[in-house]
Amino acid sequence: MTAPSACALIQPKEYKSGVKPVWCPGCGDFGVLGSITKALSGLQIRPENAAIISGIGCSSRMPTYLSTYGFHGVHGRALALATGLKVARPDLTVIATGGDGDGFSIGGNHFMHTCRRNPDMTYIVMDNQVYGMTKGQASPTTEPNWEKGKLTPGGTGINPFQPLVIALASGANFIARCSSADSNGTARVIMEAIRHPGFSLVQILSPCVTFRPEQREWKNMLIPAPVVATSDPAQAARRLLTDEGLFTGILYVGNRPAYQPTLEASIDDVAKLDEEFQL
Amino acid sequence: MSRRNLSIALTGSGGSGVMTTGNMLLEAAAEAGWYGFMGRSAGPQIRGGEAAALIRVSSQPIESPDDNFDLVLAIDPGSMGRFVAEIPLRTDSLIISDSEGGRRSSSLPDTPAQLLDLPMKKLAKTVKGGRPNMIALGAIAKVIGLAEASIYSILENMLKSKGPDALKASWACVQAGFAAAQDLPTLKGPPITTGSSRERWSFTGNEAAGLGAVRGGIRFVAAYPITPATEVLEWLAGSLPKVGGVLVQAEDELASINQIIGASFGGKPALTATSGPGLALMTESIGLAVCSEVPVVVLDVMRCGPSTGIATKSEQSDLSIALNGLHGDAPHLVLAPTSVTDCVLTTQWAVHLAETLQTAAIVLSDQSLGQTRAIVNRPADIAFMAKRLVPEQFDEVYNRYAVGVTGVSPMSVPGQAGGQYTADGLEHTVAGAPSSLPGDHLAQLEKRERKITAFEYGQHWAELEGRGSTAVITWGSTTGPVREALMRLRETGEHVRLIAMRLLAPERPEEMAAALDGVEQLLVVEQSHSKQFYRYLRAAYDLPADTRVFNRPGPLPFRPYEIIEQLAEWSAQS
Known part of the structure; x- marks a missing residue:
């Protein structure tokens, strides 16, 4: 692929690889793909300096559709891959992408601990409350009485996972919720998330038109968060626990320093390590 | 008369300082x-809990336990039974x-060896802050012919952080132990040569x-603790x-x-270390590394x-999972060090x-290599x-997974x-598209297969020694x-070949045939x-029609005489 020229502004479309997505027509993830390209263009991050890292699932196909560096790894481990990359290469803009199953079920432990560790990266979760790639099972964010899940015909009967509350409690430094239907608004939030130091979580409600067609209505139900982003975790917690998952916007902006071990050598020659073993 | 080799076991219950004494x-031996x-x-x-330090010293470089032990020092008699x-x-x-005045002699196991009494507890009590393990150290030094003074500098060095009182008490105990052992028989060790060498x-x-990894170029390690x-x-x-x-300590x-x-994708050579349970958890993603190259x-x-098995003791039973544990057809490398020293070379070579x-x-290292401290050349x-093939310039289209002749394709760095x-665990085109x-x-x-089978690995694939029509692999x-x-x-004029494999995968049929x-x-x-090894071979x-196996599970190590016996039995039969 060709590198964009150094002087001209890089347009959003230049961040697309040209590979045709596997997504269903009408899938919310198309909108998110557009938002990511707009955000990268908005920040003028050169494609070779960004890496999009994902696991498995419909939305985890994202790296392939972008012209940046990318890694499409195994199910649930995107944040671990992304952490290794960011620690080793702090100069890169690292963005992890994925869905609610990948991030909050099989990848739940990494989600919690990456919030805690707070590396300077952005995690975009396209939440559609269902496993789409395996054709319609309940996910951790599915409501308990959804009866169409093929493994849970009577509904899951268990409370949905609350990713933003968990993220806050675990130490994420930036928490936002967006809608895939609002492509420009989402792009602006992603730009903020990338700019903000530390671990930024952007939950994007992204309808699955095939297995959750009722989610087409989301765009009429979402409410922009009525107040500005808070840096007070207690206030953020109260808001997140009472909003029924439908407030959008930047909901929490913390000020913890990002995790980044230094990579500067203190000795000039590896052979000096020998000394401790010499008698 | 001095001996070329001495094997000494120190046993004690928890907190008795057996490992410190052993170190x-x-x-002192060094x-x-x-x-x-x-x-x-x-x-x-x-x-x-009981612990044992199992020591062997020699005038020659050694890497094997001896057939049996010359000296056991049981700091408390009850500790020996387990071992x-x-x-x-x-x-x-x-x-x-x-024996604490005869009260505890019955807690020693039945043994053919000579029992000797040394009132370590009682002697330690005569010194303020004294400990029985330092009495034991002084006594062993006397029995095996180390000079009392040579212990002092070691105490000084190893007790630096504990302050002058600890040094004083330990030294007094060592002297007391040394004096008390005047009446014990001696087992004189190898001749003493002074002046230690940086070599x-x-x-x-x-x-x-760890050293081999860093020498090879490893600069990123993710760690989850495991014995x-x-x-x-x-x-x-x-x-x-x-x-x-x-x-980075991982979750x-x-x-x-x-x-x-992730780090390696970013261009930094990367490693993790684990044991069997951790390897089992990692296998899915090792397949990812193979597929995404x-x-x-x-x-x-x-x-x-x-499963959890015996977490503190050695066995060679992860060979099968290392060779065959990845799903799909996932050719990869499996290597094993053949000694404590060889952990440097093999790990470094693995990085390369x-x-x-x-x-x-x-x-594949193991507990008996990993946790053994050795004095070596x-x-x-x-x-x-580490020398990765990285492209210097790019054509209009960069094919990360171009098939090429060797199978190794230039890997760009973010x-x-x-x-x-996009590096992908999905099967992909030459360009990396799913x-x-x-x-x-x-x-x-x-x-992916050709790049590792067609590679020229050279002499390090195995250690080959000796000649003859009989071989041990x-x-x-x-x-x-x-x-x-x-x-x-060999010292008795009998020649048997040694084949010690360092590279277990990929297979090296031509080298093995030779x-x-x-x-x-x-x-x-x-x-x-x-x-597992026999089945793999x-x-x-x-293999020759006349192939036999001498195997047993861990944790008991093999002892040289057992291998000699196996060979002797076989030749007596044929």
């Missing part, structure tokens, strides 16, 4: 110009213990593996920052393996399995190979360095303009006892209950 004794090593045997307790199987004795072996090193196999691999990670945690590297092994894949090294310091061939390398410098691609086409699958499978830590057995046979040329009888020696190589 001091090993230091000061005396001896070679030697100290293995550790312990139960699962965090503190408390009867691990401390074989002769009728002329000595056991020094503390002599002291390290554990786990430290050696008996933790010391590799602890050493790297302290050493990597010095060379501009970094170690679990799934994170460790994926973090190193991202170099990584996974060091498995093996312990007894399956993984980086050169853009694949995953699994290195300085390991040879070898030139194996930041290189024009080199953007593909479910049969042609792409076959082409990429062949690429082994791998990993069992190489030590086999080598010593064959050396003893190594086995003229061999009529082949003895396979391995520490696994289900004969049967599947991979043409």
Whole structure:
């Protein structure tokens, strides 16, 4: 692929690889793909300096559709891959992408601990409350009485996972919720998330038109968060626990320093390590 | 008369300071110009529980436990019972213990050896802050012929952080123990040569593996603690920052393996160390490294399995999972060090190979190598360095997974303009786009296989020694006892070949055929209950019709005489 020229502004479309997505027509993830390209263009991050890292699932196909560096790894481990990359290469803009199953079920432990560790990266979760790639099972964010899940015909009967509350409690430094239907608004939030130091979580409600067609209505139900982003975790917690998952916007902006071990050598020659073993 | 070798076991209950005493004794041996090593045997307790330091010293470099022990010092008599199987004795072996005025003599196990009493507790009480293990140290020094004064500098060095009172008390105890042992028989060790040399090193196999990793170019390590691999990670945690590297403590092994894949994708050679349970968790993602062609090294310091098994003791039973544990057709490298010192070379070579061939390398060390501290000759410098094929310029279209002739395709590093691609665990086209086409699958499978089978590995694939129509084939830590057995046979004029495999995957059929040329009888020696190594050899190589197996599970190590007996029995039958 060709590198964009150094002087001209890089347009959003230049961040697309040209590979045709596997997504269903009408899938919310198309909108998110557009938002990511707009955000990268908005920040003028050169494609070779960004890496999009994902696991498995419909939305985890994202790296392939972008012209940046990318890694499409195994199910649930995107944040671990992304952490290794960011620690080793702090100069890169690292963005992890994925869905609610990948991030909050099989990848739940990494989600919690990456919030805690707070590396300077952005995690975009396209939440559609269902496993789409395996054709319609309940996910951790599915409501308990959804009866169409093929493994849970009577509904899951268990409370949905609350990713933003968990993220806050675990130490994420930036928490936002967006809608895939609002492509420009989402792009602006992603730009903020990338700019903000530390671990930024952007939950994007992204309808699955095939297995959750009722989610087409989301765009009429979402409410922009009525107040500005808070840096007070207690206030953020109260808001997140009472909003029924439908407030959008930047909901929490913390000020913890990002995790980044230094990579500067203190000795000039590896052979000096020998000394401790010499008698 | 002095002996070429001495084997000494120290046993004690938890907190009795057995390992400290053993380490001091090993230091003293090194000061005396001896070679030697100290293995550790312990139960699962965090503190408390019985422990044994198993020491052998020699005038020559050694890497095998001897047939039996010359001297046991049981700091408390009850501690020895657990180790009867691990401390074989002769009728002329000595056991020094503390009967506490006859009250505790019955707690020693039945043994053919000579029992000697040393009132260590009572003597320790005569010194303010005195401890029985320091009495024991003084007594052993006397019995094996080390000068009393030589212990002082070791105490001074090792007790630096504990203050002058601790040094004073320990030194008084050592002197008391030394004096009390005047009446005990002596077992004089090898001749003493003064003036230690920088050419002599002291390290554990786990430290050696860490050093090999850093020498090879590893600069990123992700770590999740697990016995008996933790010391590799602890050493790297302290050493990597010095060379501009970094170690991240991960939340679990799934994170460790994926973090190193991420770091390596970013251009930093990366490694993790674990043991069997961790390796089992990592296998899915090792397959990812293979499929996406991202170099990584996974060091498995093996312990007894399956499941949690015996976490503190050694076994060679992860061979099958290392060779065959990945799903799909996932050709990768499996290597094994053959001694404590060889942990340096093998780990360094593994880094070099993984980086050169853009694949995953699994290195199989084990507890008996990893946690043994050895006094050895300085390991040879070898030139194996991480050297990844990175494109210098890009055509209009960059095909990350171009099939090419060797199968190794240039791998761009994030930041290189024009080199953007998506590394993928999905089967892919040459450009890295996901593909479910049969042609792409076959082409990429062949690429990934060819790059590691067609590579020229050179002489390091195995250690080949000796001649004759009989051979012993082994791998990993069992190489030590086999080598010593064959050396003893050689001294009696009997020649048996040694084949100690360092590269277990990919298979090397031509090299093996040459190594086995003229061999009529082949003895396979391995520490696994289900004969994993033998089964692997049967599947991979043409073996002589007359092939036998000498196997047993861990944790008991093989002893040289057992291998000699196996060979003798066989030749008597034929």
